[in-house]
Amino acid sequence: MLAAFVSAPAPKDPLSALEVGDRPGPEVPDGWTTVQVKAVSLNHHDLFSLQGIGLPAERMPMVLGTDAAGLDEDGNEVVVHGVVSTPGWTGDETLDPKRSLFSELHQGTMAEQVAVPRRNLLPKPAELSFAEAACLPTAWLTAYRMLFVRSGLRPGSTILVQGASGGVATALIRLGSVAGYRVWVTGRSEEKRTAALALGADQVFETGARLPERVDGVMETVGEATWSHSIKSLKPGGVVVTCGATTGFNPGAELNRVFFTQLSVIGSTMGTREELDDLIRMCRITGVRPQIDVEVPLAEAREGFERMLEGRTAGKIVFTL
CATH class of the missing domain: 3.90.180.10 (Medium-chain alcohol dehydrogenases, catalytic domain)
Known part of the structure; x- marks a missing residue:
C-alpha cells in the first residue's frame, strides 16, 4: 500500500528521511479494526519523527501520521482518535503513562489503510469533508x-x-x-x-x-x-x-x-475521545471549520512537509487519498 514513512532518522535534515512508497498492509490485533484512509493531516510531530525525536531507530520503518478520516470496514465514514491508551485503561487517555500516538509504537495514518483500536473510531458527520475531519484529532x-x-x-x-x-x-x-x-x-x-x-x-x-x-x-x-x-x-x-x-x-x-x-x-496535550466527540459536535452546531492551507495527494507528501519545515503555512496541510 502507498504510505509516507521513515526508515532511519535524520536529525539535521528531516526531509532526507522522508520516504513515500509501498509498505505492507497493517497487522490487526484483537480488538482493532482497519480504516481506509481518505485524508490525513500533517503535524509537527511528523517532522519530529523524521528527526528521530520520540521515535528511536529500532522502531523504524514507521508509517507517519497521527490522525485520519476515512471509511471503516463496514463503509461508515469515521474520524480516528489519535491517542492510543493501554488495554484496560479507563478515564482520561492523556493521563495514561503508557499512552502513545499513532506513528510512535503503532504504524501511523499516512497510508492507504491503518489499523486502529475500535474504541478510537468516531462517526464523521456528513457536514464535514474528509479533509476537514482529518484536521480535528490532533x-x-x-x-x-x-x-x-x-x-x-x-x-x-x-x-x-x-x-x-x-x-x-x-x-x-x-x-x-x-x-x-x-x-x-x-x-x-x-x-x-x-x-x-x-x-x-x-x-x-x-x-x-x-x-x-x-x-x-x-x-x-x-x-x-x-x-x-x-x-x-x-x-x-x-x-x-x-x-x-x-x-x-x-x-x-x-x-x-x-x-x-x-x-x-x-x-496540555492532545485530548480525550469524549473531547473529540464534543469538538465534532461543536463544528456541526456552530459551522466552524478547520482552516486548510493546502490539500495534496499523499503521493506528493514531500511538498507538504517542505511547506511546514519552511514555515509556509496558513492553516492545516492535508494529504488526500
Missing part, C-alpha cells in the same frame, strides 16, 4: 483542550495566541472567536497577521510586540522563541497554557515574574 483537539478544558478561562476573557498560521494556532483563533473570547494574535509577517484577522482575531501584533494591555491567558505552542513574551504579557493571576515547543524546549526562566504575580503555567 491540532484542533489540542486547541480545544487547551482553551475549554485546561485554561479555566471563560468567554469574554482576552487570550493571546502566539503564532498566527500553524494548525493549533489557527484552531485556537477560530474556536476562541466563535466561543466569545477576545483573541489577540502575534505573527511574524503582515501576511500571516492579516490571515489571522480573517479567521476571527480581534487584534494582531508583530512577534514580541508590547501589547496595549496584559491578557488573561496565553496559548503557547512556540516555546523558546516566545516564552518570555508570553509570561510578560499576562495579568497578575493569569495563565499560560503550553502544548508544545516548536522552536525549542529551553525557555527563559522568568520564575520571579511567575511567583511574584501568581501566574499559572498549565501543560
Whole structure:
C-alpha cells in the first residue's frame, strides 16, 4: 500500500528521511479494526519523527501520521482518535503513562489503510469533508483542550495566541472567536497577521510586540522563541497554557515574574475521545471549520512537509487519498 514513512532518522535534515512508497498492509490485533484512509493531516510531530525525536531507530520503518478520516470496514465514514491508551485503561487517555500516538509504537495514518483500536473510531458527520475531519484529532483537539478544558478561562476573557498560521494556532483563533473570547494574535509577517484577522482575531501584533494591555491567558505552542513574551504579557493571576515547543524546549526562566504575580503555567496535550466527540459536535452546531492551507495527494507528501519545515503555512496541510 502507498504510505509516507521513515526508515532511519535524520536529525539535521528531516526531509532526507522522508520516504513515500509501498509498505505492507497493517497487522490487526484483537480488538482493532482497519480504516481506509481518505485524508490525513500533517503535524509537527511528523517532522519530529523524521528527526528521530520520540521515535528511536529500532522502531523504524514507521508509517507517519497521527490522525485520519476515512471509511471503516463496514463503509461508515469515521474520524480516528489519535491517542492510543493501554488495554484496560479507563478515564482520561492523556493521563495514561503508557499512552502513545499513532506513528510512535503503532504504524501511523499516512497510508492507504491503518489499523486502529475500535474504541478510537468516531462517526464523521456528513457536514464535514474528509479533509476537514482529518484536521480535528490532533491540532484542533489540542486547541480545544487547551482553551475549554485546561485554561479555566471563560468567554469574554482576552487570550493571546502566539503564532498566527500553524494548525493549533489557527484552531485556537477560530474556536476562541466563535466561543466569545477576545483573541489577540502575534505573527511574524503582515501576511500571516492579516490571515489571522480573517479567521476571527480581534487584534494582531508583530512577534514580541508590547501589547496595549496584559491578557488573561496565553496559548503557547512556540516555546523558546516566545516564552518570555508570553509570561510578560499576562495579568497578575493569569495563565499560560503550553502544548508544545516548536522552536525549542529551553525557555527563559522568568520564575520571579511567575511567583511574584501568581501566574499559572498549565501543560496540555492532545485530548480525550469524549473531547473529540464534543469538538465534532461543536463544528456541526456552530459551522466552524478547520482552516486548510493546502490539500495534496499523499503521493506528493514531500511538498507538504517542505511547506511546514519552511514555515509556509496558513492553516492545516492535508494529504488526500
